[in-house]
Amino acid sequence: MKIISVYSNSTNSGKKSLAMTLGQQAAKADQHTLLIELDYYNNGIAQTYGITNSERNIEGYLKQVARNRDFNIGNFIMKKSHFEKQNKDLTKAHEGINSDLDFLIFSQEYRPSLFPHLDFESTEDVSRFSKRFIEELKQTDYDLIILVLPCDYEDMFTVPMILESDHTVNVIGFSLSRIDEMKRIARIFDNETLQKMHYVLNFTTKKIDVSDYEHLLKPLKLDQLVQYDDQRMLNEVNAEIGSPSMDQAAINLLKQCGFETPENKRSFFRR
Numbered sequence: 477m478k479i480i481s482v483y484s485n486s487t488n489s490g491k492k493s494l495a496m497t498l499g500q501q502a503a504k505a506d507q508h509t510l511l512i513e514l515d516y517y518n519n520g521i522a523q524t525y526g527i528t529n530s531e532r533n534i535e536g537y538l539k540q541v542a543r544n545r546d547f548n549i550g551n552f553i554m555k556k557s558h559f560e561k562q563n564k565d566l567t568k569a570h571e572g573i574n575s576d577l578d579f580l581i582f583s584q585e586y587r588p589s590l591f592p593h594l595d596f597e598s599t600e601d602v603s604r605f606s607k608r609f610i611e612e613l614k615q616t617d618y619d620l621i622i623l624v625l626p627c628d629y630e631d632m633f634t635v636p637m638i639l640e641s642d643h644t645v646n647v648i649g650f651s652l653s654r655i656d657e658m659k660r661i662a663r664i665f666d667n668e669t670l671q672k673m674h675y676v677l678n679f680t681t682k683k684i685d686v687s688d689y690e691h692l693l694k695p696l697k698l699d700q701l702v703q704y705d706d707q708r709m710l711n712e713v714n715a716e717i718g719s720p721s722m723d724q725a726a727i728n729l730l731k732q733c734g735f736e737t738p739e740n741k742r743s744f745f746r747r
Contacts, residue, residue: 477618479610481641483625483634485657486649490678490702490722494647496525497718497726503574504735507619508742510553513581514633515626516591522584525564527573533583535590541605542592547612554579566675569715578618596632601683606636615688616638620735629661638665643733644673648693655692662696674729679704679721689747699732700725 484491492515499511513521513534522528537552543716555577561567562584596602613621623641625634638644648658662670675696682704690698708719718726719728727737 477614477616477621478642478733478735479613479621479623479640480636481623481625481644482647483629483638483644484647484649485566485629485661486651487627489649489707490640491515491627491647492521492624493708493712493718493722494645494676494678494702494726495622495720496521498729499577499620499622499643500574500717501723501726501737502620502622502735503576504677504729505730506636507735508576508578508617509620509622510578510580510613510616510618511622511624512613513579513624514637515624516582516594517588519582519586519588521579521581521624522586524712525717526562526569526584527554527559527579527581528559528562528584529560530583530585532558533586535582535592537580538594539592542594545571547608549580549612549616552580554581566715568659569717573714594632599721602632602636605632606640610637610640629664635664639669642672645729646670646673646675648675648677648696649690652692654678655689659696672699674699674732676702676725676729694731700728708718715741 482491482495495511499509502509512518516699532552534552537549540546555578556573557569565611593607597606623637625637629635646658647654675698677686677698679702686701702725703721705719705721708722730737
């Protein structure tokens with residue numbers, strides 16, 4: 477089992493869209509996958525994709541941890557069969573979600589003001605929580621776990637989870653100040669952790685060329701571009717996961733993280 481964290485230091489960077497596409501493409505390749513939303517302040521997967529359950533969600537899980545120090549995660553994982561039908565127009569989009577992709581995300585009813593108090597008094601408490609949480613995940617039968625992290629790198633769920641992950645996908649937004657901040661963040665990690673980081677430049681407009689940003693990104697090594705395509709906006713409006721460019725970027729990233737992809741499996745059966 478491997479853990480991939482998806483991080484961005486800016487909102488509206490495409491972090492959630494890329495995380496969802498990674499999960500969908502991994503599941504298509506028969507990788508039993510769990511996507512966990514830890515970005516409790518800028519949550520939005522339930523709202524964007526209409527995937528929700530009032531009992532199987534991460535706010536309920538964190539309440540259990542806060543009250544009882546019980547890290548058992550099983551009763552809060554949402555499978556495709558658990559989706560609560562909020563809108564009949566979402567049926568087609570939900571049918572397209574691979575059944576090997578499960579979720580532990582915030583419900584549609586969740587608001588940041590409802591986040592449970594975890595009563596951490598020190599960085600050691602945070603570290604212990606992170607390690608205990610990861611231990612629980614490693615006891616599950618998933619091939620891949622994807623963690624969607626908060627934008628604030630000083631948050632309790634960001635650096636500790638990056639350190640516990642096998643790979644980190646950093647989604648870079650189109651902002652000079654954010655790029656400079658990403659470079660500063662990189663300096664806090666040792667070489668071993670940096671080797672596990674994959675930087676992704678996400679094109680959200682046709683008006684920007686990669687050459688405009690290549691010199692600004694140095695010394696960060698750009699691993700993947702998500703090219704702009706017209707289908708991306710339409711798919712998001714329809715609550716559908718991915719698009720031609722997002723799908724290809726996710727497949728490439730999964731390969732870099734050592735996973736088989738739908739592309740690999742098709743070529744195997746052709747042989």
